Amino acid sequence: MxxxxxxxxxxxxxxxxxxxxxxxxxxxxxxxxxxxxxxxxxxxxxxxxxxxxxxxxxxxxxxxxxxxxxxxxxxxxxxxxxxxxxxxxxxxxxxxxxxxxxxxxxxxxxxxxxxxxxxxxxxxxxxxxxxxxxxxxxxxxxxxxxxxxxxxxxxxxxxxxxxxxxxxxxxxxxxxxxxxxxxxxxxxxxxxxxxAGFDRPNIRYAIRPKDNSTRQIADVVRDTPGPGIVYVQTRAATEKLAAQLTQITGRPVRAYHAGLDPAVRAKNQADFVASEDMVMCATVAFGMGIDKPDVRFVAHAGLPKSIEAYYQETGRAGRDGDPAVAHLFWGAEDFARARQRIAEVEEHRQPGERQRLGALGALVETAGCRRAILLRHFGEHPPETCGNCDNCLSPPAAIDATETARKYLSAVFRTGQMFGATYIEEVLTGKSSERSLMNGHEALSVWNIVDGAEVAMLKPVGRALLLKDALRTNPHGGLEFGPAARALLKGESTLALVEPPKRERRRRGAAAGANNPADDPLFEALRGTRRELAKEAGVPPYVIFHDSALREMAALRPTSLMALGRIAGVGQRKLDAYGQAFLDTIRARG
The missing domain is CATH 3.40.50.300 (P-loop containing nucleotide triphosphate hydrolases)
Known part of the structure; x- marks a missing residue:
């Protein structure tokens, strides 16, 4: 036994x-x-x-x-x-x-x-x-x-x-x-x-359409202290975004992708693992090899491959149990590219890939609880609301955009299913140009049929039609009908738009929750001791102790090795190696 x-x-x-x-x-x-x-x-x-x-x-x-x-x-x-x-x-x-x-x-x-x-x-x-x-x-x-x-x-x-x-x-x-x-x-x-279940209750999920994604991600980096990972879809974009975020936010930001010089890549990774405030802009090549528990945020600058990939990549935040946040910024073009990739894989794999993409679409466009959709995907039966995703914290309004969607589809059809979204919007709003005159489109029944408040709905409607596969992009960037277009035009289906709540700027640190006790000089002193010991040992600070152990030390102020050893996460080996240094720090700040 x-x-x-x-x-x-x-x-x-x-x-x-x-x-x-x-x-x-x-x-x-x-x-x-x-x-x-x-x-x-x-x-x-x-x-x-x-x-x-x-x-x-x-x-x-x-x-x-x-x-x-x-x-x-x-x-x-x-x-x-x-x-x-x-x-x-x-x-x-x-x-x-x-x-x-x-x-x-x-x-x-x-x-x-x-x-x-x-x-x-x-x-x-x-x-x-x-x-x-x-x-x-x-x-x-x-x-x-x-x-x-x-x-x-x-x-x-x-x-x-x-x-x-x-x-x-x-x-x-x-x-x-x-x-x-x-x-x-x-x-x-x-x-x-x-x-055991898939829920990560300490992670707050937030998903928004792209609208100047560099600025959106810079806001996340500026608002959220602690280490973070930004997932970018191409190698070149990681380096470009890292440079932009460094300039905009003033925080240490590095790039990571498989094409970097191996020595540079290894140094960037080592520096990130050891840091308490660095941000890494990376392709998905980065992450599985990182078991860093104190990542406070993960941001996606585009659509992940699947819900499984999204769950795993966002799961790199908050492994220490402290509050963390996962942001996803998506665009309709992400779904268009994904459908193109699916068309290029082996035929027997396409149904499964389409199913995965559909699950992602349901996640990003829902007006309901994000966590509930995630957990149902993995076979769980969660409550209808979680209280810790963007939609639960600030429920969005839903707008019936079916009529605008039909106008949009009609404009795509009557212009020959060959023009991009910008030109379709110009036709619908009556913006005359050399191209519209040359093509005779100003005489069409769809010319200038959208005005007033409806104009602001055109971009999100175009995005939603691509997401629902009512529209697709051809190899030249033009819009053409997808399989879901017919039902919308015939009145057999509707289109509802989710209107995201207005964004309110938060003070730095509010996005992920307060993972450090406010104004506690002892906690910061213990972090300083941890940094020194980690440098001497050649290991990341979290290998010495997690923040949760330091918070408990700051709260209980143990005065002996025996008392210190009763704190969660302080095993015998670490007590022997580091205990006295932390006791000395506690005593010095009596």
Whole structure:
């Protein structure tokens, strides 16, 4: 019978109790069972294999998709006293690591799926003692998943070679279809699946149409203190936006994309991980390898690939449990480009891709709760309102725009389905030009039929028609009918526009909530001590202690190592290494 894990949880990690489904997962692992754990980001997935690695006889083999992620987790594991190593192409101590594994001196060994699926690695494991296989980011195993990695599908022979060794698959982003595929591909029984739920209640979701997106994102960066990530759709745009945000906001902003010089990319990432205020403008190449808990905001400067991708990317905010905010700025052109990409993929994949795009459309255009749509997508049954998304906090008005939509579609049709949105608006508002005269469009029945307040509705109506696939763009940028146009023109469907509430400028910090106690000099002094210790140790500040631990220190003002050790997150190794320095800071500010 496995021993009680709670004493080790307290000793190693400094936590008096498990969170959520952690105890269920750890109990199954210690009992030698096969398990799939679907847990939201920030729910403590890594603890579900790190704790057993210290309790089981042998080494936990962790399959992880990115070297940066492995090295980040290596730092965190080492900081709490676990014996851990990585075996990657960039590690120069590979021979030493193999020796440590064979000598039984490792609790954790992190490897990429490409290495884990080789015969050489399988041979290495047979000469030692694997105690557990942990497959992190397990959604990568599924072709249905949004981050498919073919090498994940080659792991099954390795796992079956050690059929008696427990296996634990972990993911935060898997719908029902993907979960079923993970179970099948990794040989985990259906009864071994534990789904903790997908809700991240500390993240506030806010979604708006683009309207000068540089200014919109600059407002987010200016208003929200703490580290942040801005996802941009092209490599060139990351560098351009980073320069603009630096100039506009005065904050430290860096760029990250796969085309950067490797040394520059690595330095930007390292500086961001260590920073308490840096913003990173990045393509989606950035993020999965970052386990930074104190990211206070994530902003999307365009449409993500899918709801799964959106959930995972926004989930990089607020992993420490403190308030965070996720902004998405979208344009109709994003949906047009996405439909074009779908048309270019293999035919058998197109229905699934269209379904994903439709789910994104429902998310951005809803007048209801954003969180409810997200959670329903993952098979949950949430309340109708969450109280922490833009629509719940400031319910938008809905406008019946059906008549304007019909005028817009009529103008597209009568001008030959070949002109762009700007020209269609000119025709509808009677703006004469050389082009309208030459084409004879000023004689059309749709010429100058929109005026007054209706003029302001044309741009959002055009955007909504593209979103609903009533309009599409041709390769030359002209508008043409999509499959949903006919029903609107025949009066068989309607178009409602969501009118976003007026934006009110907030004081800096209000966007994400107050993650720092107001006017508490002791808290800031403890952060200063943490920065110094982190610099000396060569690790990011959060590896020393999270802000939540510092807040508790500032509130309780412990006067002894024993009292300090009772604070959540202060395990024995960290107490021994850093406890006295924090006690000295507390005493100095008596």
């Amino acid at each position: 496995a021993r009680d894990p709670l004493p080790d949880l307290q000793r190693i990690f400094g936590f008096p109790a498990f969170r959520g489904v952690q105890e269920q997962v750890v109990t199954r692992v210690l009992a030698g069972e096969r398990t799939l754990a679907v847990m939201p980001t920030g729910a403590g997935k890594s603890l579900c294999y790190q704790l057993p690695s210290a309790m089981l006889d042998g080494t936990c083999i962790v399959v992880s998709p990115l070297i940066a992620l492995m090295h980040d987790q290596l730092r965190a594991a080492t900081a709490v006293g676990l014996r851990a190593a990585t075996l990657t192409s960039v590690d120069e101590n590979r021979a030493e690591t193999r020796g440590r594994y064979l000598d039984g001196e490792l609790d954790l060994l992190y490897v990429a799926p490409e290495r884990a699926s080789t015969a050489d690695f399988r041979d290495l494991l047979t000469r030692g003692r694997p105690a557990l296989f942990a497959i992190d980011e397990a959604h990568c195993v599924s072709e249905w998943g949004h981050d498919f990695r073919p090498d994940y599908r080659l792991l099954r022979p390795l796992l079956d070679t050690f059929a008696d060794v427990p296996r634990l698959a972990l993911t935060a982003t898997a719908d029902a279809h993907t979960r079923a595929d993970i179970l099948e591909q990794l040989g985990i029984p259906h009864e071994g699946m534990i789904v």
